[in-house]
Amino acid sequence: MTAPETPPPVIVLVRPQLGENIGKAARAMLNFGLTEMRLVAPRDGWPNPDAGPAASGADIVLAGAQLFDSLAEAVADCTHIYATTVRKRGVSKPVLTPEAAAQQVRGTAGRSAYIFGPERSGLETDDVALAHSIVTVPINPEFGSLNLAQAVILLAYEWSKGAALSQPPAVDLDPPAPHGEMEELVQHFVRDLDAAGYFFPPERTDATLRTLRTALTKTGWSCNDIKMMHGIISSLGRNRKFR
Amino acid sequence: MTAPETPPPVIVLVRPQLGENIGKAARAMLNFGLTEMRLVAPRDGWPNPDAGPAASGADIVLAGAQLFDSLAEAVADCTHIYATTVRKRGVSKPVLTPEAAAQQVRGTAGRSAYIFGPERSGLETDDVALAHSIVTVPINPEFGSLNLAQAVILLAYEWSKGAALSQPPAVDLDPPAPHGEMEELVQHFVRDLDAAGYFFPPERTDATLRTLRTALTKTGWSCNDIKMMHGIISSLGRNRKFR
Numbered sequence: 001m002t003a004p005e006t007p008p009p010v011i012v013l014v015r016p017q018l019g020e021n022i023g024k025a026a027r028a029m030l031n032f033g034l035t036e037m038r039l040v041a042p043r044d045g046w047p048n049p050d051a052g053p054a055a056s057g058a059d060i061v062l063a064g065a066q067l068f069d070s071l072a073e074a075v076a077d078c079t080h081i082y083a084t085t086v087r088k089r090g091v092s093k094p095v096l097t098p099e100a101a102a103q104q105v106r107g108t109a110g111r112s113a114y115i116f117g118p119e120r121s122g123l124e125t126d127d128v129a130l131a132h133s134i135v136t137v138p139i140n141p142e143f144g145s146l147n148l149a150q151a152v153i154l155l156a157y158e159w160s161k162g163a164a165l166s167q168p169p170a171v172d173l174d175p176p177a178p179h180g181e182m183e184e185l186v187q188h189f190v191r192d193l194d195a196a197g198y199f200f201p202p203e204r205t206d207a208t209l210r211t212l213r214t215a216l217t218k219t220g221w222s223c224n225d226i227k228m229m230h231g232i233i234s235s236l237g238r239n240r241k242f243r
Numbered sequence: 244m245t246a247p248e249t250p251p252p253v254i255v256l257v258r259p260q261l262g263e264n265i266g267k268a269a270r271a272m273l274n275f276g277l278t279e280m281r282l283v284a285p286r287d288g289w290p291n292p293d294a295g296p297a298a299s300g301a302d303i304v305l306a307g308a309q310l311f312d313s314l315a316e317a318v319a320d321c322t323h324i325y326a327t328t329v330r331k332r333g334v335s336k337p338v339l340t341p342e343a344a345a346q347q348v349r350g351t352a353g354r355s356a357y358i359f360g361p362e363r364s365g366l367e368t369d370d371v372a373l374a375h376s377i378v379t380v381p382i383n384p385e386f387g388s389l390n391l392a393q394a395v396i397l398l399a400y401e402w403s404k405g406a407a408l409s410q411p412p413a414v415d416l417d418p419p420a421p422h423g424e425m426e427e428l429v430q431h432f433v434r435d436l437d438a439a440g441y442f443f444p445p446e447r448t449d450a451t452l453r454t455l456r457t458a459l460t461k462t463g464w465s466c467n468d469i470k471m472m473h474g475i476i477s478s479l480g481r482n483r484k485f486r
Contacts, residue, residue: 028393030386056388099404138403143273145299150271153393154400160381161342175352179373180319189475198478210372212475214335215468217375225458232432232455235441236479 008033009082009105009112009159011152012074014040014127017119023054024149025116026061032156037065038074043118071115071127079110083131084151085123086144094133101135102158114155119148174222185226186213188233196237252325252348252355252402254395255281255317257370260362262287266297267392268359269304275399280308281317286361314358314370322353326374327394328366329387335417337376341401344378348402357398362391417465428469429456431476439480 011029016022016039026037039046046067055062068074075081082101083093096104105112115131117123128134137146137154146154176182189212199205221229254272259265259282269280282289289310298305311317318324325344326336339347348355358374360366371377380389380397389397419425432455442448464472 027388031382031389031393033383058386058388097404137400139274140276143301145270145274145301150274150393150396153397157380157397157400160383176322176375178320178322178353179315179324183315183319193475193478196478196481198475210368211467211471213372215462215464215471217373218336218464219458219462221458221461224454228454228458232436232441233479235436235439236476238439 006106006108007111008036009114009155010036010038010075010078011156012038012040012071012113012115013042013148014071014074014115014123015043015118016116016148017043019044019048019050020054021119021148022048022065023051023056023058023062025152026051026055026058026065028149028153029156030058030061031153032160034156034159035061035064037061038068038113039065040068040071040074042067071130075113075115075130077111078113080104080108080112080133081131082112082114082133082135083123083128084114084116084135084137084155085128086136086139086146093128093131096133096135098135098137098155098158101133101155102161104133105159114152116148116151174224176220177223177226181223181226182216182221185221185229186216188230189216192233192237249349249351250354251277251279252357252398253279253281253318253321254399255283255314255356255358256285256391257283257314257317257358257366258286258361259359259391260286262291262293263297264362264391265291265308266294266299266301266305268395269294269298269301269308271392271396272399273301273304274396275403277399277402278304278307280304281311281356282308283311283314283317285310314373318356318358318373320354321356323347323351323355323376324374325355325357325376325378326366326371327357327359327378327380327398328371329379329382329389336371336374339376339378341378341380341398344376344398345401345404347376357395359391359394417467419463420466420469424466424469425459425464428464428472429459431473432459435476435480 011025011034013022013025022039022042029035029037042048051062052059114135115123115127117127135155137151139146190209193199199208254268254277256265256268265285272278272280285291294305295302357378358366358370360370378398380394382389433452436442442451
């Protein structure tokens with residue numbers, strides 16, 4: 001997932017307020033394989049009894065969390081520091097998306113750190129000044145409301161992705177029919193097959209139905225295709241009387 | 244950010260348990276510009292007084308949320324349905340990353356839906372059977388602990404991104420049958436439809452046949468699917484004599 005010489009980024013929570021949010025951040029990290037958490041002057045001290053229950057089992061992250069008095073000490077061994085903030089600051093630094101930051105982290109030989117501010121106020125200008133880059137999650141300009149754990153999970157998620165890229169093929173086809181039409185086709189099949197005694201033995205009916213539904217769902221049939229299939233089902237039902 | 248003809252995906256919560264989590268999902272959605280929420284049989288009814296406070300201001304999403312009795316009704320107008328689930332299911336569907344799914348959504352002319360299961364148990368097999376694709380967030384195999392709102396935010400975040408990057412989908416499916424088997428299926432249809440008088444008027448036969456062949460060819464049906472369809476054709480031909 002990452003080159004062997006590139007260590008995963010460190011997650012640094014600067015002056016976090018609630019123990020519960022530290023726990024949630026730990027849970028968010030571990031989902032995507034990040035284990036190294038550093039805490040700078042947490043408001044309620046450390047350890048914090050509220051952190052564990054909120055971590056939902058990510059205890060390994062909390063147990064290994066390191067405590068520091070200042071941000072500068074917390075990132076002393078890091079070669080590249082990313083300040084996560086949604087607001088424009090009076091500091092001129094490159095502003096990266098989580099995706100671009102993750103690519104840089106993977107491409108750097110040294111240790112990287114993602115730093116996050118207190119829940120209510122975010123990072124101070126002095127904290128941001130210490131960073132090499134700013135990471136901003138592009139959010140709805142009319143509703144930006146990411147909490148700490150959500151910001152952590154988005155950065156961790158992006159970091160965890162591999163760097164392989166591809167473009168989807170350009171497809172230009174009749175669009176698939178809306179689900180309601182496909183559902184009617186399934187029901188038409190079921191009705192007529194049931195009348196024909198197809199669902200036998202009865203205890204296999206559910207499984208057979210699921211297989212049929214899966215086969216029909218993956219067809220990508222358009223409205224016209226489905227119309228044709230209705231005609232086909234009806235025709236086949238009239239078949240034997242001509243023989 | 245998205246082609247004008249591609250509507251944003253609908254977020255469908257299937258049998259959600261806590262109102263608080265519905266509110267958190269709404270907040271997650273609105274951060275990334277998604278506003279259309281649909282609820283299928285929420286456990287505690289709807290509206291739910293716990294949803295509003297948890298939405299942190301995303302009231303527009305909750306106010307517009309639509310209520311449905313069944314998943315099939317909730318997605319009746321959707322052309323492509325993505326089931327979000329972390330577990331392998333006994334249903335064989337393409338499995339996509341959030342990134343690959345987002346690209347598909349942006350590349351589709353119709354309406355797409357992301358469906359999410361109840362907090363505790365996730366989607367039932369029958370829910371998944373209704374979907375065209377499965378979306379799985381690639382998480383730490385030793386610690387998978389995404390809650391509902393986190394799953395929603397990751398999918399919404401990926402959708403909101405530009406189309407620049409993607410991971411190829413990890414597909415693990417029955418391969419489509421070789422052409423010879425598909426050809427035999429086409430011939431089986433033709434034989435029985437011909438006997439039923441389906442190809443009428445005769446001068447339209449070639450065009451009708453071509454349409455049928457195109458619809459069958461794009462199904463991607465496996466050998467097992469084709470075997471099932473042979474059985475279905477035969478069954479339907481026996482249909483009328485039971486009536």
